[in-house]
Amino acid sequence: MKTLVVGVGGVTNGGKSTLSQLLHQKLHNSCIIPQDSYFKDDCFVPVDSNGFKQYDTLDALHMDKMLIEVQSWRRDPRSYLRQRGLIPKDSPADDKEVYVLIVEGFLIFNYRPLNELIDRRYFLEISYDVCKKRRSSRVYSPPDPPGYFDGYVWPMYLKNREEMKSSTSEIVYLDGLKPKDEVLDVVYGDVCQAIERLQGQS
Ligand SMILES: Nc1ncnc2c1ncn2[C@@H]1O[C@H](COP(=O)(O)OP(=O)(O)O)[C@@H](O)[C@H]1O
Numbered sequence: 001m002k003t004l005v006v007g008v009g010g011v012t013n014g015g016k017s018t019l020s021q022l023l024h025q026k027l028h029n030s031c032i033i034p035q036d037s038y039f040k041d042d043c044f045v046p047v048d049s050n051g052f053k054q055y056d057t058l059d060a061l062h063m064d065k066m067l068i069e070v071q072s073w074r075r076d077p078r079s080y081l082r083q084r085g086l087i088p089k090d091s092p093a094d095d096k097e098v099y100v101l102i103v104e105g106f107l108i109f110n111y112r113p114l115n116e117l118i119d120r121r122y123f124l125e126i127s128y129d130v131c132k133k134r135r136s137s138r139v140y141s142p143p144d145p146p147g148y149f150d151g152y153v154w155p156m157y158l159k160n161r162e163e164m165k166s167s168t169s170e171i172v173y174l175d176g177l178k179p180k181d182e183v184l185d186v187v188y189g190d191v192c193q194a195i196e197r198l199q200g201q202s
């Protein structure tokens, strides 16, 4: 059984979930594991010296649990998909089939044990202005307090991106200001080539 792990990282509101969903719809035998599902409960997220909740660090996430989920998919992608109703129970096995996992999130490449399992890495970037505007219309739980974007989120993004760049080189940077379909076409074409290469291997 052949597998491909695709990582969709990038800035908050850069379009990671949108791209991952569109990719998933186009790829047979694929599924998504989103990092957003692994945030710790608010009471376990500490406050920094400015009074801002420190949500934009790996410490705010149950990365151990996320890794276990990815490993569970890797052990047996077919049964992982079957158990979640993503493929029919009676669908025949095909040795040439490539199973694709889309790992999506703003800090996926910063967590080494997860980063090491990713075969293709994509990173969505958008400008500060667009990011601030998109973020202001999104409601998180808890909601962003006044000044959170400028005082915490954007500085943490710049810091986390530097850390990522210093530890990971094989990243394809994507312009998240381009239309959704254009971004999708680039990634889909690239992933299809990777799938074909895997299928060509005996
Ligand atoms: N390429 C794009 N062009 C314009 N708007 C986009 C694009 N991609 C995503 N969006 C919009 O930006 C917002 C954040 O997108 P989302 O995929 O949830 O970002 P993320 O998962 O990176 O936080 C949503 O309103 C979405 O519709």
Ligand SMILES: NC(=O)c1ccc[n+]([C@@H]2O[C@H](COP(=O)(O)O)[C@@H](O)[C@H]2O)c1
Binding pocket: 011, 012, 013, 016, 036, 039, 055, 056, 105, 106, 140, 141, 142, 153
């Ligand atoms: N899902 C949550 O529990 C939660 C809570 C507070 C902030 N956030 C924010 O989520 C962002 C990351 O997710 P996105 O990349 O989808 O925006 C971080 O910038 C963080 O500040 C999430």
